[in-house]
Amino acid sequence: MSMKVPPQTQQQWLKSCFSAWKQTDAAYSKLARSRNLSLNMVWVFECLSEHPEGMEPAVLAEETNMLRQAMTVVLNDLEKQGLVTREFHPTDRRKKVIRLTPKGGEICRDVLDAIAQSELEALSELCEEDQRLLFELTTRFCHALVGRLSKAAGRR
Numbered sequence: 199m200s201m202k203v204p205p206q207t208q209q210q211w212l213k214s215c216f217s218a219w220k221q222t223d224a225a226y227s228k229l230a231r232s233r234n235l236s237l238n239m240v241w242v243f244e245c246l247s248e249h250p251e252g253m254e255p256a257v258l259a260e261e262t263n264m265l266r267q268a269m270t271v272v273l274n275d276l277e278k279q280g281l282v283t284r285e286f287h288p289t290d291r292r293k294k295v296i297r298l299t300p301k302g303g304e305i306c307r308d309v310l311d312a313i314a315q316s317e318l319e320a321l322s323e324l325c326e327e328d329q330r331l332l333f334e335l336t337t338r339f340c341h342a343l344v345g346r347l348s349k350a351a352g353r354r
Contacts, residue, residue, distance in 0.1 A: 226313070233309050234279070238264060238272045240313070243298075243306040246282070252295035254287065281305060 227237045235243075241262040245253060253261070259269035273296060276282040281302030287293035298306055321329060 229312060229316075230309065233305060235305070235309060236272070236275070238262070238268065239276055239281075240309055242269075242272055242276065242282075242296075243302075243310060246296065246298050246302075247306050247310060250298070252285070252297035254293055255284075255296060258296060276302065 223237070226240070230237045230240045241264075242258060245258055245261045255269055255273060256266060258264075258273075259266045262269070264272070273282060273284065277284060280299055282296050283299055284294045284296060287295050324332065
């Protein structure tokens with residue numbers, strides 16, 4: 199038998215959860231800054247690491263949920279540091295393809311490996327059942343939240 203949770207309790211739980219998300223975001227940002235990167239650069243690295251053949255800037259922007267203008271700034275900064283190149287698309291010279299340089303590949307692997315190792319170490323502090331439950335409940339909550347936020351955005 200499940201009991202209804204009072205809205206005040208739910209609001210406090212959500213506030214606590216949001217605070218934890220902000221702290222986590224700040225920790226990811228701090229790690230990125232320790233490598234002279236922004237968090238947006240890390241998300242670009244994550245996408246490019248999965249696509250060694252390169253990606254178009256518009257696709258990168260979509261995959262990282264960044265505005266195209268923001269992506270342009272991030273790519274300019276990465277290019278200035280010698281971490282990515284912009285090359286002509288093989289079949290459409292109007293388009294560009296973004297690829298990691300060898301130096302960019304090294305830094306990409308370093309930061310993504312540090313993140314993955316930290317995440318796995320943090321996860322290992324939970325028993326297997328808690329890990330399963332964490333992912334199950336987080337996935338259910340996020341799917342429900344995305345649906346409600348999409349609905350709310352459609353009402354405007």
